[in-house]
Amino acid sequence: MIKSLKQQNKELANSKRQVEILSNGIFKSGELPTFKDKISESNQFPLKAKKLEILQINVGYMCNQVCSHCHVDAGPDRKEIMTRETMLQCLEVIKNTEAHTLDLTGGAPEMNPDFRWFVEEAAKAGVKDFIVRSNLTIIRANKKYYDLPEFFKKHNVHVVSSMPHWTQGKTDKQRGDGVFTKSIKALQELNAVGYGLPGSDLRLDLVYNPSGAFLPGNQAAMEKDFKKALLEDFDIQFHNLFAITNLPIARFLDYLIASENYEDYMYSLVEAYNPAAVNNLMCTNTLSISWDGYLYDCDFNQMLNLSVNSSIKHISEYNNDLLEGRNIVISQHCYGCTAGEGSSCQGTVTS
Amino acid sequence: MQKTYYDPADLKKFSKISEWNEELGAKFFDYYGKVFEEGALSEREKSLIALAVAHTIQCPYCIDAYTGDGLKRGITKEEMMEALHVSAAVRGGASLVHGVQMMNKVNKLDM
Numbered sequence: 001m002i003k004s005l006k007q008q009n010k011e012l013a014n015s016k017r018q019v020e021i022l023s024n025g026i027f028k029s030g031e032l033p034t035f036k037d038k039i040s041e042s043n044q045f046p047l048k049a050k051k052l053e054i055l056q057i058n059v060g061y062m063c064n065q066v067c068s069h070c071h072v073d074a075g076p077d078r079k080e081i082m083t084r085e086t087m088l089q090c091l092e093v094i095k096n097t098e099a100h101t102l103d104l105t106g107g108a109p110e111m112n113p114d115f116r117w118f119v120e121e122a123a124k125a126g127v128k129d130f131i132v133r134s135n136l137t138i139i140r141a142n143k144k145y146y147d148l149p150e151f152f153k154k155h156n157v158h159v160v161s162s163m164p165h166w167t168q169g170k171t172d173k174q175r176g177d178g179v180f181t182k183s184i185k186a187l188q189e190l191n192a193v194g195y196g197l198p199g200s201d202l203r204l205d206l207v208y209n210p211s212g213a214f215l216p217g218n219q220a221a222m223e224k225d226f227k228k229a230l231l232e233d234f235d236i237q238f239h240n241l242f243a244i245t246n247l248p249i250a251r252f253l254d255y256l257i258a259s260e261n262y263e264d265y266m267y268s269l270v271e272a273y274n275p276a277a278v279n280n281l282m283c284t285n286t287l288s289i290s291w292d293g294y295l296y297d298c299d300f301n302q303m304l305n306l307s308v309n310s311s312i313k314h315i316s317e318y319n320n321d322l323l324e325g326r327n328i329v330i331s332q333h334c335y336g337c338t339a340g341e342g343s344s345c346q347g348t349v350t351s
Numbered sequence: 352m353q354k355t356y357y358d359p360a361d362l363k364k365f366s367k368i369s370e371w372n373e374e375l376g377a378k379f380f381d382y383y384g385k386v387f388e389e390g391a392l393s394e395r396e397k398s399l400i401a402l403a404v405a406h407t408i409q410c411p412y413c414i415d416a417y418t419g420d421g422l423k424r425g426i427t428k429e430e431m432m433e434a435l436h437v438s439a440a441v442r443g444g445a446s447l448v449h450g451v452q453m454m455n456k457v458n459k460l461d462m
Contacts, residue, residue: 167427210423217423221394225425271363
């Protein structure tokens with residue numbers, strides 16, 4: 001298995017270096033407009049945080065997979081894991097917030113030793129939509145995870161899982177050898193306990209990320225193709241497909257530069273800029289919390305270490321009044337969320 | 352003077368064709384857009400047909416456009432290559448089937 005950029009001591013493991021790359025070159029020379037200039041054209045700068053709707057908690061960067069496009073640079077060698085103490089601070093906020101969605105991500109969130117305790121406690125808060133972003137293979141990785149479908153069901157967790165394609169070739173190329181077969185088995189097990197079935201309240205959604213330097217196609221058309229292929233070939237059902245654009249961060253940025261696709265990819269993002277997507281950007285209604293409790297406008301900013309523009313920096317000092325209305329921190333990676341139909345952790349934002 | 356006949360950047364300027372004849376340009380692009388909408392055939396199937404035709408007419412702009420379009424739609428490289436072989440087979444067959452004309456002529460004239 002390949003190692004994370006951090007473990008390899010690669011230049012792009014450094015978030016400052018990533019921000020430099022995104023700020024210099026074609027953007028500094030004026031060949032392409034900066035994101036700030038672009039949204040200023042429609043008087044949408046500065047972007048402001050609206051009412052908090054989604055609390056996204058990254059419980060650690062450890063993962064059993066090392067996906068080639070991962071913006072987290074997650075992997076088995078990443079040791080950043082949220083402690084129970086930080087989880088308790090998060091729970092205080094979850095209990096008191098009006099946010100309707102709680103979204104746990106990673107890494108593989110299930111690998112955090114306090115994951116189950118945290119889910120049990122958080123489920124008691126009665127948040128309307130409780131998402132766990134599961135990479136699927138974790139369910140088949142080790143005996144201790146085999147009962148995860150039942151555990152998710154017990155706590156009425158909404159499972160959102162990555163699946164880049166309905167064929168083995170494209171899936172394994174992006175996510176590692178053997179991932180496709182394990183993912184199919186995990187999806188069948190989730191279906192077996194009632195997840196993803198038509199009319200079922202046990203929500204199972206899939207996330208599609210392009211497996212290369214191109215943008216996702218139409219989300220509705222992709223969903224139709226995925227549903228047809230997975231049902232015909234594997235008798236698998238799911239509810240919705242979220243098409244998410246790959247953002248030029250961490251391993252995907254490293255891939256873009258190494259394959260000499262970086263400039264063309266940034267051109268395609270800028271050309272696909274859709275001002276209509278700006279109003280619904282997820283950073284305007286989301287708060288992202290890192291494994292060590294720091295606050296960011298989104299998971300992407302977290303990986304670039306661009307913390308919130310507020311006097312409140314940590315979950316322990318959370319104050320909704322001070323965070324609402326803050327200016328969102330932006331850079332050129334934000335073009336990934338405004339391309340085409342827009343992109344967010346919940347898929348497109350303009351339809 | 353431009354050193355090559357084709358420049359990839361020109362593909363992005365395709366819509367500028369309308370600048371010199373707005374009416375016909377608009378009609379063409381309306382038609383083009385309508386053709387590729389889902390109908391009896393899916394958009395995906397139409398994209399594969401376009402890719403095969405692009406190779407038949409050997410249009411570098413079209414190959415660029417429909418390879419990218421296929422990737423966005425989740426079309427696999429196996430599907431793309433099969434579509435190309437259909438194009439190659441029909442194209443090769445078109446040469447070969449004219450051999451019947453040759454044979455007819457030879458049979459008629461030859462003693």
